Amino acid sequence: MRIGILGTGMMATTLGGAWVRAGHDVLVGGRDRAAAAATAARIGAAGYGTLTDGAVHGDLVLVAVPADVAPKVVEGLADALSGRTVVDCTNPIAPADGGLMLTTGGTTSVARRMAEAAPGAHVVKAFNLCHESIWTLPRPAFEGAPLAVPFCGDDPGSLDQVTALITSMGCTPMPCGGLARAVYIEATAAFAIGAWWSGTEPRFAFPTPAQASPNS
Template sequence: MRIGILGTGTMATTLGGAWVRAGHDVLVGGRNRAAAAATAARIGAARHGSLADGATHGDIVLAAVPADVAPELVKGLADILTGRTVIDCTNPIVPTDDGLVLSTGGVTSIAQRMANAAPGAHVAKAFNLCHESIWTLPLPVFEGAPLAVPFCGDDPRSLDQVAALITSMGCTPVPCGGLSRAVYVEATAAFAIGVWWSGAEARFAFPTPAQAPQNP
């Protein structure tokens, strides 16, 4: 699969590295070509270039930039991104005295804002729930089960692409519905990260159905 990455930071490096290990054709695109070249070298990608190069290269394009930058970034590349699958991995969370909150107010999502900014692109939300270090693992399996990766979007073909990409990483795709559900995926990240920061385990709030008592 051809994947273009927009950005040169931590998520670009860790997710891009996971995709290179999975055998995908990855191009790192950045505003700074030297930074793009350095990121590409770190992950073993054969190619790097400008943001436009990243958008042009990918059947799938990852927006790996800060949440508040992502909508404007894809707006500037809207013509190139038309018809392509664009993955939003951002978390629009900010710390407050009451804990982490969504900078969007929880009434929309960054993924939806990206879709509005580049209406010809097929935006999907994915890869935002885990710390970036998870994507450096050769195979993300925990307690004998592959990592589950929630994702959502509106275009069936793009959702199939994202599911195949997740599977290629040794993970389990978890479809969560249309792009309107992205706001809940982002809120889940704010909740889970806040729990982790408090020193607790968010997973213990969600017992599996097999472990729950059965109704008489």
């Protein structure tokens, strides 16, 4: 798959590295070409360039910039991104009230704002729940099960692309419905990351009903 990455930081490096290892054709695009070149070299990407280069390279384009600037970045690339799958991995979170709060207020999502900023793009929310370090693992699996990657979006073809991408990484696709669900995925990240920061394990709060069975 041809993948463009917008951003040159931690998520660009770790997710981009995972995609290179999975055999995808990755180009790193940044506002700083030297940083894009360094990230591309670090992960063995096929190329590097500007943000526009990243947008036009990808059948699928990852937006890996801070949440507060992501809609503006996408708006500036709206023509280039038209018709492409745009993956939003951002987390709109900030410390507040002794934990983390959504900077969106929780009534809309960054993914929705990106879709409004670039109406021709097919936005999919994905890859925002895990810390970047998880993507450095060759085939992430925990407690005997491959990592599940939740995602949501409205365009069937883009959802198929993201499903194929997640599968290529040895992970399990977890489709969560339309882009309206992005508010929940973003809120889940705020909850989980806030819990990690406070030293607790959010995954222990979600046993399935089947685990109540004496045979489980």
